[in-house]
Amino acid sequence: MALIIYGMGPSPFVRKVRVVMAEKGVDYTLENVNIFPAPDWFMEISPLKRIPVLRDTDKPEPNTIPDSSAICLYLEQTHPEPQLYPQDGFERGRAAWLEEYADTEMAGNIGLGVFRPIALSALMGKEQDTETANKTMTEKMPRIFDYLSDVLGDRDYMVGSAFSIADIAVATQFVNLQHAGFKVDAAKWPALADYVARIHARPSFTALIDEEAALFAKTRAA
Template structure:
């Protein structure tokens, strides 16, 4: 099974962590920026990452890939079977994918992706707005609901909810975003990102970013 896309994307990182928590071996291929990759485009004709291939089955979008992996390898189940907790897991993934990433994305793009990988000057005004206006209310929400460090959002075990919520915080860590005003959130995401499913990959990302001018 192949996952296409850089794990600097929270969506790719989440997908790879999900597979790792299931004990699956997922090959990660990163298409070269600006160079069309026929294999990737076959999986993702609209260039949405991650792309995914399992034999003759091809699809894109992290939620679609995760749904496939959960159905193909139901144990350990990372999407709860209890109706209420299943709904909560999907909510946390949706909250992260469409709200948190949208809020933090401009910060990561304008301070890392644009300057380091595309040679363009970032929009610092957009960064300041994200830091002061867009991101704090989301952190305030998480601060009220996350468990103590070492705990989990659902069923006292790791689930998709934790993997989805923690993934974009690796990007904020790459930005040295100050989470001191949200200590419960800080401790919770640090504990999840310290799991083997995340830790080695995030460390590789740090090395990559350190090597890029």
């Protein structure tokens, strides 16, 4: 099976897929695609004009799957070990909900409200919008931190007792918050801050965080 991922490294959705592949030991090739604007050939395989898209060259065309959640589900089916989706039906449903929450609520606020105004603007050589980022952190992020803290409780993981797609989906959004220079206030949300640090310390996350941090460091140096 020859797998290609089309996307950009700093995307939380591309990172989500790459973490799943790292956890499962799946080989792949990453082909960078700039979607600002997306090329015509890419829009043909990604109707929503979003990254990532997976291509399985061992499959007959059409051999692509757009959307990170769909890709991760495919990888779970083709590479079932280690299992990243809970076996229990209710816990699997909870994991799917938290993945959706991360992909929409977290991504919308962190991506549009913090990451794009700060990190992406710097990467594209534009002026940073610190006012928007600070306002998002003050007015919108606390309720997200509160909710995730309540979900986590005193457990090590978001769902059940094992690392799952829920943790990957949630933690990948926090990487983008970190790239923008923000983090969870450990004084207000100690358990959540510890959780994020532990998940980001996994080798599957650490390698990508370091790779992306080097990219942003070049931007700052320039």
